[in-house]
Amino acid sequence: MILDEWKRLYSNTKTNSREVAIKGFWDMYDPEGYSLWFCEYKYNEENNVSFVTLNKVSGFLQRIDLACTYAFGKMLVIGSEPPYKVKGLWLFRGQEIPLFVIDECYDMELYEWKKIYRMRSKRSV
Numbered sequence: 001m002i003l004d005e006w007k008r009l010y011s012n013t014k015t016n017s018r019e020v021a022i023k024g025f026w027d028m029y030d031p032e033g034y035s036l037w038f039c040e041y042k043y044n045e046e047n048n049v050s051f052v053t054l055n056k057v058s059g060f061l062q063r064i065d066l067a068c069t070y071a072f073g074k075m076l077v078i079g080s081e082p083p084y085k086v087k088g089l090w091l092f093r094g095q096e097i098p099l100f101v102i103d104e105c106y107d108m109e110l111y112e113w114k115k116i117y118r119m120r121s122k123r124s125v
Helices: 003-012 017-028 050-067 099-104 106-110
Strands: 034-041 071-078 085-093 111-116
Touching (some): 003 017, 003 071, 003 085, 050 071, 050 085, 050 099, 099 106, 106 111
Antiparallel strands (some): 034 085, 034 111, 071 085
16 A cells, blocks of 8 residues: 555545545555554543644644654544543554554544454445
């Protein structure tokens, strides 16, 4: 899997994203070279103000940008009423989250990380 190709496909797909980008991801995905991870903020009960919650996520994304060569992620703030839930889905090169990311991005410990073990290598949309 060439991560930059996936990032270009994701960023440049404006229409039919489900059909094009998601199918493209599963066609490119290499489960031996990459791993998928869910993350969830450990302290969602504290997320009572929307702009503060969005700022937490924005700050996390700025700090984890150091991993842009090795990772791709999508973070969501979920809910229309507090407390807001923060969740994400990440793709990392390798079978573990790179140690330098854990060491340099202190917010990593504020999230519960769960590796997704069983994935089909190809998936129809």
